[in-house]
Amino acid sequence: MHREQVRLSAGNADQTPAPLVLSSSPTTVYTVPSFPISSSFPVPAVIKEAFQVQDKTIKNEMSITQSLVWRYTAVLEKLTHPDIQPGQVNAPIILLKQALYNVRQHEDFLKILQTDARICSKHMESKQAELSSLLKRLRETVQPNTASPGSIVLN
Numbered sequence: 412m413h414r415e416q417v418r419l420s421a422g423n424a425d426q427t428p429a430p431l432v433l434s435s436s437p438t439t440v441y442t443v444p445s446f447p448i449s450s451s452f453p454v455p456a457v458i459k460e461a462f463q464v465q466d467k468t469i470k471n472e473m474s475i476t477q478s479l480v481w482r483y484t485a486v487l488e489k490l491t492h493p494d495i496q497p498g499q500v501n502a503p504i505i506l507l508k509q510a511l512y513n514v515r516q517h518e519d520f521l522k523i524l525q526t527d528a529r530i531c532s533k534h535m536e537s538k539q540a541e542l543s544s545l546l547k548r549l550r551e552t553v554q555p556n557t558a559s560p561g562s563i564v565l566n
Contacts, residue, residue, distance in 0.1 A: 462532050469525045476518045483511040 487507050489495070 458535065462528065465528055466525070469521055469528065473518065473521045473525070476514055476521060479514045480511065480518060483507060483514060487511060 487504065490504055490507070
């Protein structure tokens with residue numbers, strides 16, 4: 412039966428953590444990437460930027476939608492004013508009411524999207540914090556060890 416010696420090493424807790432190194436021989440080294448340990452694991456820049464762009468896009472679309480709501484409402488109020496005669500109306504009121512209804516639905520849909528995006532962002536932050544604590548526990552559990560000579564391991 413052949414036994415292999417596995418060497419684990421990690422950086423000092425006071426310094427920037429070094430990567431974990433698993434070695435079964437002097438020539439074969441497996442490196443586990445090192446992650447910075449902090450109270451809040453940083454959100455990757457790409458994801459942060461995506462959330463910012465998405466939030467900006469939804470806010471812009473919401474602004475356009477609210478502008479349409481105000482315009483449609485103003486036109487409907489003008490057309491349904493008691494002083495206006497039915498023959499003076501060029502646009503069908505039913506179509507304007509349907510357009511206003513559709514724009515209101517679109518506004519509600521955007522609000523739901525915005526809420527869901529915020530929930531996703533908070534969920535991602537909590538998962539990042541959970542990952543950070545797991546990595547910290549792993550670093551505390553795996554203490555730096557020096558390799559024993561092969562003769563001691565095999566005896």
